[in-house]
Amino acid sequence: MSKNILEVKDLKTYYKTRLKEKVFAVDGVDFHLEDGKTIGIAGESGCGKSTLALSLMGFYFPPLHFGSGTISINDVDIMKLEKEKLRKQVLGREIAYIPQAAMNALNPTIKIIQFIEDIMKEHRPELTKKQVYEMAAERFETLNLSSKVLHSYPNELSGGMKQRTVIAISTILNPKVLIADEPTSALDVTSQKVVIKLLKDLLDKKFIRSLVFITHELPLLYHVTDEIMVMYAGEIVERGKAEDVIFNPIHPYTKKLMGSIIVPESGMKDHKLAAIPGAPPNLKKKIQGCRFADRCSYTTDECKSSKITTTHVGDRLYRCRIDSDKLKEWYANEA
């Protein structure tokens, strides 16, 4: 087994609102990512995916606060690092993050090359402007992006090209892990495919070693990541090999999530679409029992009152008190 590049233990992070209320957005998350592996994080809007990504990067700026737990990147506990060390030694170099809608946040008055020059000034000050340009041009060409893009302003680029450019800039220091938050949303299908191809190229060419891909479109991950974690209401409710989670879900939430999404895969064309009834719980309140209980078809009184733990079945885990064989039997009877 290879070493964990990312390891998170019982992580709890929360937002403090202006009314001083706490929103427990990441509530006891455990996970690890092996060096060289890719993982997807899926779940409905508001289940805590982006907050988990921010938390992994140590971006604790109000209203987001660290509660408890540990986050280790390449064996370094980032919560024990000074802010300056974290910024200079870990962020960008060990781990890079592309936030949601990053392509729209590029300063429109700055040429693409200048974003790269700014990164290099901080991390590779020994390089001349010419060397930075040559290095950037080579990287862009290797990734099938014209080096002409370096002379462009962000607004001169199409949406898809802007997103590929953001990804190329964010990975210029060859970080070990890239966390990409919804990198394909708001793009047309062709651009989505090109962005996914770029992420695969980055992995193949070893510019990055591991990838965390966040999306609300669970089936998309089938083509992208080795494994999938499903998040619901601040918790990880299921994890397993991408194919298993998509085609053979255990947790009733994963099952419902798959049932609510259009799946272009062959063999799944006949599946009936159904929205998940109700809404996720209010994360301002401490929740007793299963967080999905109010929306689940199989809920019993015990689900609402008992402490729900994580069950491991081989390399699969799920957070439901009902036995996986029983759940599968019910799903088969319903099909």
Ligand SMILES: Nc1ncnc2c1ncn2[C@@H]1O[C@H](COP(=O)(O)OP(=O)(O)OP(=O)(O)O)[C@@H](O)[C@H]1O
């Ligand atoms: N700045 C904030 N202040 C207070 N609560 C917040 C803030 N940002 C997010 N939240 C809350 O934290 C919870 C998790 O939100 P988060 O954005 O992490 O979910 P998500 O799964 O990434 O959703 P999306 O796919 O829409 O980005 C939600 O209940 C959300 O309302």
